[in-house]
Amino acid sequence: MKKKELAFFMFDVLYLPKDESFVLSPAKKTGGFYVNTTFMDKTNIKDLMDSYEILNQLAFDLGGKINLAKNCFIKPELLEKMYKEELEEFALLKAKYDPSYLITSNFFETYFPNFFSLESSSQKKATKA
Incomplete structure (x- = not known):
């Protein structure tokens, strides 16, 4: 990922405590972390989407889920697996x-x-x- 041309503008990491039992909450069963990335306009879009694909797969492999409250840059097949x-x-x-x-x-x-x-x-x- 270091080889990608990504121009970070903001990178936030927030703790998410275990949530109430809303069906599609990413923290329904356990607490976790919310990672938000924001990029400058000069970011190479292909590199950005390739990076999201790597990060999304990593999150899934570690038992994580992406938050559905913002933009979702993920393939539907993987999102369905995350939230099966x-x-x-x-x-x-x-x-x-x-x-x-x-x-x-x-x-x-x-x-x-x-x-x-x-x-x-x-x-x-x-x-x-």
Whole structure:
């Protein structure tokens, strides 16, 4: 990563205590750390995205999760792996309280396509019929 042309503007590390039981909280089961990176405009975008890919995989390998509150520069497949248990729980709640899949968002459809895309919800409805 030292070879990448990254121009850091800000680098924050904050402690996250164990959170309340919100289904998609990255600190639901245990405390952890929140790492926020901000870069200058002159940063090479390809190098930045390559670096995020390395950091995201490292976080996953160490049992971590990225925070869903800000920009997510992660491949949907890896994000679904990070949040697999939580997404399964969330999908059950959604099926119970929104069986017609009326409430949705571009974020969920983009980053969790195997759980919340229009195609997956149509398949689930067809399977139930």
